[in-house]
Amino acid sequence: MSGTYLGMPAFPEAAKKSVGDRTLRANLRHATRTIRDRRAEAVTELADWAQLREAGARIKEHTLRRLDHYLVQLEQAVTDAGGTVHWAADADEANRIVTGLVRATGETEVVKVKSMATQEIGLNEALEAEGITAYETDLAELIVQLGQDRPSHILVPAIHRNRSEIRDIFAGQMGRWGRPAPEGLTDEPADLAEAARLHLREKFLRAKVGISGANFMVAETGTLVVVESEGNGRMCLTLPETLVSVVGIEKVVPTWQDLEVFLQTLPRSSTAERMNPYTSTWTGTTDADGPKTFHLVLLDNGRTDTLADTVGRQALRCIRCSACLNVCPVYERAGGHAYGSVYPGPIGAILNPQLHGTGSEVDASLPYASSLCGACYDVCPVAIDIPEVLVHLRERVAGTGKGHRAERAAINAAGWVLDHPAALTAALRAASLTRKLHPKRLPGPGRAWTDSRDLPEVPAESFRDWWKKNNPGGAAAPAVPPSANPGSPEEGPR
Numbered sequence: 001m002s003g004t005y006l007g008m009p010a011f012p013e014a015a016k017k018s019v020g021d022r023t024l025r026a027n028l029r030h031a032t033r034t035i036r037d038r039r040a041e042a043v044t045e046l047a048d049w050a051q052l053r054e055a056g057a058r059i060k061e062h063t064l065r066r067l068d069h070y071l072v073q074l075e076q077a078v079t080d081a082g083g084t085v086h087w088a089a090d091a092d093e094a095n096r097i098v099t100g101l102v103r104a105t106g107e108t109e110v111v112k113v114k115s116m117a118t119q120e121i122g123l124n125e126a127l128e129a130e131g132i133t134a135y136e137t138d139l140a141e142l143i144v145q146l147g148q149d150r151p152s153h154i155l156v157p158a159i160h161r162n163r164s165e166i167r168d169i170f171a172g173q174m175g176r177w178g179r180p181a182p183e184g185l186t187d188e189p190a191d192l193a194e195a196a197r198l199h200l201r202e203k204f205l206r207a208k209v210g211i212s213g214a215n216f217m218v219a220e221t222g223t224l225v226v227v228e229s230e231g232n233g234r235m236c237l238t239l240p241e242t243l244v245s246v247v248g249i250e251k252v253v254p255t256w257q258d259l260e261v262f263l264q265t266l267p268r269s270s271t272a273e274r275m276n277p278y279t280s281t282w283t284g285t286t287d288a289d290g291p292k293t294f295h296l297v298l299l300d301n302g303r304t305d306t307l308a309d310t311v312g313r314q315a316l317r318c319i320r321c322s323a324c325l326n327v328c329p330v331y332e333r334a335g336g337h338a339y340g341s342v343y344p345g346p347i348g349a350i351l352n353p354q355l356h357g358t359g360s361e362v363d364a365s366l367p368y369a370s371s372l373c374g375a376c377y378d379v380c381p382v383a384i385d386i387p388e389v390l391v392h393l394r395e396r397v398a399g400t401g402k403g404h405r406a407e408r409a410a411i412n413a414a415g416w417v418l419d420h421p422a423a424l425t426a427a428l429r430a431a432s433l434t435r436k437l438h439p440k441r442l443p444g445p446g447r448a449w450t451d452s453r454d455l456p457e458v459p460a461e462s463f464r465d466w467w468k469k470n471n472p473g474g475a476a477a478p479a480v481p482p483s484a485n486p487g488s489p490e491e492g493p494r
């Protein structure tokens, strides 16, 4: 299980299909604009937002550099508190561990808290193969599951659905999974929420096993934290007898003081709330309350490989707030399904190719699924420089021979010419001499690019010839003219 949806086309092909869907575009435009406006207001309320963002980035960076230390500390603290820790190198191992733990209870049903990590490893499918039914209890995840759909947003997995579509899904599908939707269900939000509440309640009261992820793990006490808006997570975390949590290793933070920073930045960035309505924390087990058995499955699945990349590892700071999705012009038009993975949008474009590698067409196409406008970086509460990582990954893709054939051929030809000074001089002179004959638009597949852009005019004299004429017997022409170097020290840092 790679975390990429099987059979998905590469991003350009998938996006072409979704941008042609007017209903989808309208649903996305409405939802993303509403969330991002509210987020902007919520963030402006805090005078120290910039400092919180900086603190969040530093805490995550520090933790990632000493991940081995904090994970061992966490394991010890969880074990001391009565929990059991399992280490999973990849999705298959994590699925084997979890299905084994559920089988050992003798149960054939589990209730689930919304969890990206379990989607990443395809846990529901693995459980189903063992005869175990997993019920999603987050409202949006429930819509996705009942509709036999795929999530398209980190925070609002059913963002691509409007109210009347949700009504139809509830009315048509709830009966197949348990309590049917009430007769005459309308598409009023309160009616839809009530139908979900009634449908889920019987599952909460029946389930003996709960499965969750976690937003954070506090190393100093071995405490796991889930933040949510609906309260369904709280039911899954407290009612079952056995709780299994599958959590990516990058979710650890050293102390409660560090956690405080993220409990301020996460809700404002994701749901534009000042604090999450439900913040559930648990430390191992206790006789008086909650599950009697607790298992923590620590998931690697490509994270240590990502950690080894000094540019790309900043993606592991992500707290899954989804603010970068809501401001991204590409996501707003293409939608989450086009990214072919549970992690869509700008964070998906840098996380998927690192977790899975760039071997598949889908993963190799994702670093190009961006205009590099930088809006994602501006809103990220842990200051992940997503454009920087995208460019870095494009280099990686180009280096592995992936990418567009014509682009590769052009880069190879340019590389050869730049490597041979005599050929470069001859090419520059030939370009200058034939400048009047140059077309104004590119032929073939490049034609669309020049529909809205002018090709730059070639000067009558090349810079090298100009230099030679004006510096007879002087130094050779610099490789790059000083005025063309935006990073020159005179101009200071960006």
Ligand code: SF4
Residues within 6 Å of the ligand: 269, 317, 318, 319, 320, 321, 322, 323, 324, 325, 347, 376, 379, 380, 381, 382, 383, 384
């Ligand atoms: S990359 Fe930043 S903005 Fe995007 S989901 Fe992660 S934390 Fe949020």
